[in-house]
Amino acid sequence: MKLYYSPGACSLSPHIALLEAGLAHDLVKVDLRAKKLENGDDYLKINPKGQVPALALDNGDLVTEGPVIVQMIADKASAKNLAPARDSAERYKLLEWLNFITAELHKNFGPMFSPVLADDAKAFFKDRVMGKLKYVDGALAGRDYLMGKQFTVADAYMFTMLSWADRMKFDLSAMPNLLAYKARIAARPKVQEALNKEGLLKAA
Numbered sequence: 001m002k003l004y005y006s007p008g009a010c011s012l013s014p015h016i017a018l019l020e021a022g023l024a025h026d027l028v029k030v031d032l033r034a035k036k037l038e039n040g041d042d043y044l045k046i047n048p049k050g051q052v053p054a055l056a057l058d059n060g061d062l063v064t065e066g067p068v069i070v071q072m073i074a075d076k077a078s079a080k081n082l083a084p085a086r087d088s089a090e091r092y093k094l095l096e097w098l099n100f101i102t103a104e105l106h107k108n109f110g111p112m113f114s115p116v117l118a119d120d121a122k123a124f125f126k127d128r129v130m131g132k133l134k135y136v137d138g139a140l141a142g143r144d145y146l147m148g149k150q151f152t153v154a155d156a157y158m159f160t161m162l163s164w165a166d167r168m169k170f171d172l173s174a175m176p177n178l179l180a181y182k183a184r185i186a187a188r189p190k191v192q193e194a195l196n197k198e199g200l201l202k203a204a
Helices: 012-021 066-076 089-113 119-139 153-167 176-186 189-197
Strands: 002-005 026-031 054-056 062-064
Touching: 002 012, 012 066, 012 153, 012 189, 054 066, 062 066, 066 089, 066 153, 089 119, 089 153, 119 153, 119 176, 153 176, 176 189
Parallel strands: 002 026
Antiparallel strands: 002 054, 054 062
C-alpha cells in the first residue's frame, strides 16, 4: 500500500492508523499547493480530488476520504482492535465519532488555514471549534479514549485535530480531560513514530 500524505495534514490520521495496525506501507509526500509529488509527478493524475489522504491499495484501487481510509485500515488488521466489529452497536458509535470529527471539527478548522480569510471570519470558525472541543472534553470524562478504554482510529483523527489546535495556539487549559487525552495519545510509540516520520515532533 501507498499512503499519499502531506506533513501535519489530515493524512496524519491514516498514517498513525497504519503504524498502529502494523500494516506494510510506503509514504509518498504530496505538495498540496503545487499538486505535485516529490519526484515532480502530477498528483491530480493519481487523485483528481487533489487532496490527502489517499491510499493506493496493492490491487491498484485508490481509496480517498480519511474516515473511510482509517476504517479500511482497521478492518485489515482486526486483531489490533482499532475499530469495533462491523455491524456492532459499538461500530456505529465509532462512525458517529468519525462523522462528528470530520463535519464539526475538520470542516471548521479548514478556513482558518486560509491566508486570505479575514481575521474576524477566522475568529468565527475558532469559536465554533472551541465549542465543539468543549463537548469532546465533557465526553472524555472518565474515559481514556473516545470509545472508552480502547484506542481506535477515531482517536488518531481527533489527535490530528488537536495538533491543529496547537498550531493555531488554541488555549485548551479549561479542558483538562482533553489535554490529558492528547498527552495520552501523543505518548503512544506509533504516534511518536508517525510524528517523527513527518518531521512534526517539535510541533507536537
